[in-house]
Amino acid sequence: MSATLRSLCEEYHISISDGIHALQKQGILVLSVDIDIPTFKESTYRKILSSVSPPKPRANTPQPPKPVLQKPRPQHPQPKAYPGVGPTDPDQRQREILSRDFLILTYTALRKPQTSDILYQVLQLKVTQHTRTQLVLCKAAADALAKDAQQFPVLETVASHVQQLKQHHALHLLNGSLACENQLLSAFIKKQDLSTSILVLGTNRSLHMFIEHRNEVSQTNLGYRIIYERDIDNKSHLANPAKQRPVFPDPEGKTKAPYPESSALAAERIPREGGTAYILKGREDTGSYEPIQLGKRIGLGGEALVYQLPDGKCAKIFKSKTNSVMKKEKIRIMVRKLGALRAVDAALMSRLAWPEKMLYNEQREWIGYIMPAFSNTHPFADYSYDTFPELIPNVSKADQIRMSVSLTELVDFLHYNNIVLCDINTSNILFDTDQNAYLIDLDSAQIADDQLFPTNVGTPDFLSPEHIRSRTFAFVRKKADDVWILQNLLFKILTPCGHPYSSSIYCEDDREYVEKGIYPFQFDKHPAEEKIRGGPWYNVISHFPYYLKEGFWESFHGEGKWFHEKERRPVSYWLNLLVRYQEDLPTLAAYDEESSKYLPSRAKKAPPPKAKVISKESSSLADFNELLKKLPLDKAKPLDKAKKNKSWDSMV
Numbered sequence: 001m002s003a004t005l006r007s008l009c010e011e012y013h014i015s016i017s018d019g020i021h022a023l024q025k026q027g028i029l030v031l032s033v034d035i036d037i038p039t040f041k042e043s044t045y046r047k048i049l050s051s052v053s054p055p056k057p058r059a060n061t062p063q064p065p066k067p068v069l070q071k072p073r074p075q076h077p078q079p080k081a082y083p084g085v086g087p088t089d090p091d092q093r094q095r096e097i098l099s100r101d102f103l104i105l106t107y108t109a110l111r112k113p114q115t116s117d118i119l120y121q122v123l124q125l126k127v128t129q130h131t132r133t134q135l136v137l138c139k140a141a142a143d144a145l146a147k148d149a150q151q152f153p154v155l156e157t158v159a160s161h162v163q164q165l166k167q168h169h170a171l172h173l174l175n176g177s178l179a180c181e182n183q184l185l186s187a188f189i190k191k192q193d194l195s196t197s198i199l200v201l202g203t204n205r206s207l208h209m210f211i212e213h214r215n216e217v218s219q220t221n222l223g224y225r226i227i228y229e230r231d232i233d234n235k236s237h238l239a240n241p242a243k244q245r246p247v248f249p250d251p252e253g254k255t256k257a258p259y260p261e262s263s264a265l266a267a268e269r270i271p272r273e274g275g276t277a278y279i280l281k282g283r284e285d286t287g288s289y290e291p292i293q294l295g296k297r298i299g300l301g302g303e304a305l306v307y308q309l310p311d312g313k314c315a316k317i318f319k320s321k322t323n324s325v326m327k328k329e330k331i332r333i334m335v336r337k338l339g340a341l342r343a344v345d346a347a348l349m350s351r352l353a354w355p356e357k358m359l360y361n362e363q364r365e366w367i368g369y370i371m372p373a374f375s376n377t378h379p380f381a382d383y384s385y386d387t388f389p390e391l392i393p394n395v396s397k398a399d400q401i402r403m404s405v406s407l408t409e410l411v412d413f414l415h416y417n418n419i420v421l422c423d424i425n426t427s428n429i430l431f432d433t434d435q436n437a438y439l440i441d442l443d444s445a446q447i448a449d450d451q452l453f454p455t456n457v458g459t460p461d462f463l464s465p466e467h468i469r470s471r472t473f474a475f476v477r478k479k480a481d482d483v484w485i486l487q488n489l490l491f492k493i494l495t496p497c498g499h500p501y502s503s504s505i506y507c508e509d510d511r512e513y514v515e516k517g518i519y520p521f522q523f524d525k526h527p528a529e530e531k532i533r534g535g536p537w538y539n540v541i542s543h544f545p546y547y548l549k550e551g552f553w554e555s556f557h558g559e560g561k562w563f564h565e566k567e568r569r570p571v572s573y574w575l576n577l578l579v580r581y582q583e584d585l586p587t588l589a590a591y592d593e594e595s596s597k598y599l600p601s602r603a604k605k606a607p608p609p610k611a612k613v614i615s616k617e618s619s620s621l622a623d624f625n626e627l628l629k630k631l632p633l634d635k636a637k638p639l640d641k642a643k644k645n646k647s648w649d650s651m652v
Contacts, residue, residue, distance in 0.1 A: 003042055005033040006130070012049050022052045034132070094238055097228055098122055099131045100199040102192070104185055107141040107178060107347045109202030109232060111148060116157040117236035118201070119165070135171050136188060140178040141347070142166065179436040181347040182409070183402070186210045189227070194218050197225045201232065203241060204345040205416065205572070206409035209579040247340045248418040251448035251476075258451070259325040266320040267365040273297045273307060277315060277367065278360045289360060301441075303457075304368065315359055316443070317368035328366045330453040331355050331443060335369065341417065348413045353440040374438045377430035380489075385497045388598065392435070395598045397543075398585060399435050404493050405578045406437040411486055412571040415479050420446040422477045424485045425459040426492075446477050461510075462488055466565050468511050480568045487555050490574065494544070496598070498537045500556045517558025523549050526557070542603040543595040545584055551577055 009019040020030045026048055037045055098121055109115055125131045142162050149159035165171045174184045182204055189198060189211070200211065211227045218224035230238040271277050271294055278289040294315060299306030303322040307315045318327070334355045342349045355369040378391055389395050407429065414421060423444045430438040444455045458473040464484040467475065491500050501513040501520070512518075521541055541549065554560035555569065562569045589596035592605045 003037050004035060005030060008045060008049050014049065014052050018052055019049055022048050095125060097199060097238060099125055100133055100197040102196065102198045103133050103135050104198065104200045105135060105137040106202040107144060107181055108345050110141055110145045110158060111155065111342065111346050112232050113154045113158060114232045114234065114236040116161050118232060119161045135165065137171065137173065138181050138184055139173040139175055141181060144178055177434065178347055179351050180434050182207045194221050194224045199228045199230065201230055203229050204348055205412050206405060206575060209576055213579060213583060244344060246417045247337050247344065249448050250418050251452050254448045254452040256452050256454060257326055263325040265323045265325050265328055265366065267361055267367050268363055269361050270317060270320060270367060271361060280358045280360055312373060313370050314373040315368060315370055326453060330447060331369050332358065333447065333449050345413060348410060351410060351436060351438045353442055355443065374430055377432045377438060379427050380429040380431060381426040388496055397596050397598060400494050400496060401578060401582050401585065402435040403431060403437065404490050405582060406435060408486065408571060408575045408578055410437055410439055411482060412575050415571050418448065420477045420479055421482050422446050422455045423457050423459060424482060425462065465515050465517065468514050480565045483568050483571060486571060486574065491552060495537050495540050517556060517563050519553060519557040523553035526553065536599050539600045539603050543600050545581060545588065548577055548581055
């Protein structure tokens with residue numbers, strides 16, 4: 001950490017006034033004693049302050065007694081400070097945790113009214129105990145908080161505190177979009193020294209993976225400081241984020257809803273472009289309806305039409321033939337759970353087209369819902385082998401990994417809250433210019449409340465081996481089905497646009513290859529079962545780290561440990577692998593620069609062979625025979641009969 005005038009005066013045992021006076025004599029103007037001194041000026045400050053001798057005590061002032069020298073006690077290594085270990089007083093413990101070098105505020109933490117108390121406590125510690133805590137947050141999160149405060153009065157105090165801190169230049173703001181929050185915070189943490197103490201409030205799971213990995217790596221270094229992660233409970237206390245409960249219950253054991261998917265809910269009149277729809281405020285029987293005008297049509301699908309709205313949102317209106325009672329009930333539950341999901345991770349929710357409000361026609365019949373609109377994005381279907389460089393200028397392996405991490409953290413967030421996506425395909429996945437992933441068409445997800453709400457849609461190309469021969473999508477989905485789709489999409493992003501099975505030269509029916517798990521890429525000592533078509537896939541996969549190659553082989557090969565449904569690894573496993581890959585990429589590129597390229601021109605370099613230390617005497621049989629000739633005859637005694645009968649093992 002950079003030194004300040006206050007810390008240097010304490011180091012040289014002089015008063016701050018004497019230090020300021022000494023610096024002013026040398027023509028140095030002191031604005032504040034707590035401003036960090038630049039590194040190139042620190043030696044000058046130290047030279048000046050070291051020449052200032054502390055004031056001598058007066059003659060009549062009683063001198064303190066000389067300390068009695070005692071035998072020093074043996075120093076035992078102090079235990080490392082882990083979260084939850086410390087003083088018994090919880091308030092004192094909270095003050096110690098808040099007295100970090102950096103306090104990082106996520107958008108999720110800012111959306112909690114209790115954060116205003118935390119900000120006040122930090123400010124109080126800075127004034128009373130002179131802590132040097134710096135508050136760090138994304139500028140986009142602060143701007144989003146100001147907008148949220150206009151809609152939710154409960155957030156006005158937090159927004160006011162943040163605004164006052166901005167005016168007094170007490171915030172370290174990171175520039176970037178709200179969707180990039182997790183990447184911005186990770187990059188900021190990377191730049192800090194291992195000895196820097198950091199507290200993160202309200203983390204998402206991807207940031208949690210990064211922090212966990214950094215804490216593990218840091219333990220091998222002396223003087224490391226563990227990075228704390230905390231949430232804020234209703235009493236303004238710091239809580240462990242791992243204790244958070246999923247928003248939706250586990251669908252296991254839930255019975256299906258009493259109304260089938262085919263139970264039609266046809267509306268008499270469907271508004272079109274330029275027409276009027278109505279937003280329900282309150283209950284259907286007692287609530288009021290607010291009109292809203294539909295703008296330009298921006299989407300058309302088999303089930304619904306999507307229209308632009310004036311406030312930057314969009315409206316999804318179902319066709320009469322595809323509307324149903326079950327769909328309405330499912331959307332109603334999803335709208336009700338919106339606030340709880342935002343409380344878990346508001347930044348990730350900003351990248352999900354989650355239903356926000358119910359829509360009705362003039363006859364007060366349900367017709368659809370309002371959801372977020374994502375501009376300046378491209379569907380994943382637009383990305384191909386040739387279009388990757390067009391959509392991402394100067395595309396590199398780091399961009400592909402960032403796309404993979406961004407998509408995986410969304411699926412992991414939904415799975416953590418017991419939401420099964422069911423229909424994940426290249427059309428409902430969007431990417432922006434910063435390689436952040438967005439998910440749309442979330443009304444096809446499978447959720448559970450008191451009962452299970454399944455879906456009957458899907459993509460045949462991404463069916464798992466156990467369902468590859470199914471002609472319908474009437475079966476109840478599991479998280480393992482989503483994992484299988486995600487594995488294929490990650491392979492498609494990283495290769496790029498390859499397929500784990502269709503790369504074989506003999507492939508005629510992909511379903512057979514998926515069903516049997518005929519994975520054509522070699523891994524470790526396992527040979528490739530089929531020849532590979534011409535293309536970049538072999539070179540690309542050769543540059544993957546070992547753990548990623550292992551993950552793909554064990555998941556796609558029929559003999560792999562995670563090929564079958566019950567053994568399939570969760571999404572958090574893939575998120576952990578990708579975050580690790582993101583951290584290891586600079587090291588891999590330093591060894592072989594082709595590892596950082598979008599399309600490597602060759603396979604990965606073989607590691608240099610380890611030098612074998614072999615003595616000259618045993619290097620060859622000829623040398624051994626020469627030594628035998630030089631052996632004196634009196635020392636070359638024959639073995640007795642007892643030793644000859646012993647086995648080789650007994651002689652060894």
